[in-house]
Amino acid sequence: xxxxxxxxxxxxxxxxxxxxxxxxxxxxxxxxxxxxxxxxxxxxxxxxxxxxxxxxxxxxxxxxxxxxxxxxxxxxxxxxxxxxxxxxxxxxxxxxxxxxxxxxxxxxxxxxxxxxxxxxxxxxxxxxxxxxxxxxxxxxxxxxxxxxxxxxxxxxxxxxxxxxxxxx
Numbered sequence: 606x607x608x609x610x611x612x613x614x615x616x617x618x619x620x621x622x623x624x625x626x627x628x629x630x631x632x633x634x635x636x637x638x639x640x641x642x643x644x645x646x647x648x649x650x651x652x653x654x655x656x657x658x659x660x661x662x663x664x665x666x667x668x669x670x671x672x673x674x675x676x677x678x679x680x681x682x683x684x685x686x687x688x689x690x691x692x693x694x695x696x697x698x699x700x701x702x703x704x705x706x707x708x709x710x711x712x713x714x715x716x717x718x719x720x721x722x723x724x725x726x727x728x729x730x731x732x733x734x735x736x737x738x739x740x741x742x743x744x745x746x747x748x749x750x751x752x753x754x755x756x757x758x759x760x761x762x763x764x765x766x767x768x769x770x771x772x773x
Contacts, residue, residue, distance in 0.1 A: 609751075610708065610712050610713075610714055610750070611711075611712070611713045611749075611750055612714050612716065612730075612750070613713065613716070613747070614716050614741065614746065614748075615717045615718075615723075615745070615746050615747075616670075616719065616720050616723055616741045616744060616746075617638075617642075617662075617664075618638035618639065618645075618666070618673070618744045619634065619635050619744070620632045621634075621666075629664070630663070630664050632664070633665045634669045638743070639669070639673065641769060642670055642744045644773050646674050646676075646677035646679055648772040649746070649772070650679055654713075655680075655713060656679055656680045656714065657682060657709070657712050658680075658682055658708075658713075658714050659674055659682075659715045659717065660685050660687040660689075660715070660716050661685070661686055661690060662687070662690035662694070662718045663687075663690075663691055668717075671684045671717040679715070687699070687702075687716075689702060690716055690717070691719075694718070696725070696730075699726075700756075724737075724738075724740055724747075725739075727739050727749060727763065729758055730757050730758060731749065731759070731763045733758050739766065742769060743769070745768045746772075748766075749761045749762065749764070749765075750764060
């Protein structure tokens with residue numbers, strides 16, 4: 606039986622500014638970023654959103670965002686790190702990885718990562734090509750249903766694109 610995957614693409618919260626002395630990989634959420642992300646997570650919880658699995662980029666700000674989602678009881682399981690979600694990650698490599706996974710028939714999967722990657726990934730899944738039109742704000746969310754059969758590229762359905770201000 607085919608698996609229905611509801612995919613939630615979630616951008617990390619507000620992070621420290623880029624600085625020459627601070628490597629991008631270790632930039633963490635600011636106090637405002639933690640607070641806003643926590644508020645968004647609480648609103649998602651109130652709306653009944655839950656994730657079976659949360660995958661996060663290896664970068665600190667994404668890991669911190671994923672932990673907030675988990676702490677707010679949005680995640681039914683632990684958080685897993687995925688190098689595919691790093692800023693230089695490839696959706697095609699991630700899709701190959703996804704094919705190998707054995708998930709229950711209905712799975713809610715959250716991917717915590719970065720812009721423009723997540724916006725580009727959504728475009729590829731929905732339209733089959735990158736158009737640089739979908740912008741995912743910090744602590745924003747995109748919801749996509751992957752098809753049960755066939756390739757998800759250009760075959761997926763966009764059902765949610767929300768900046769955090771509409772959740773708060």
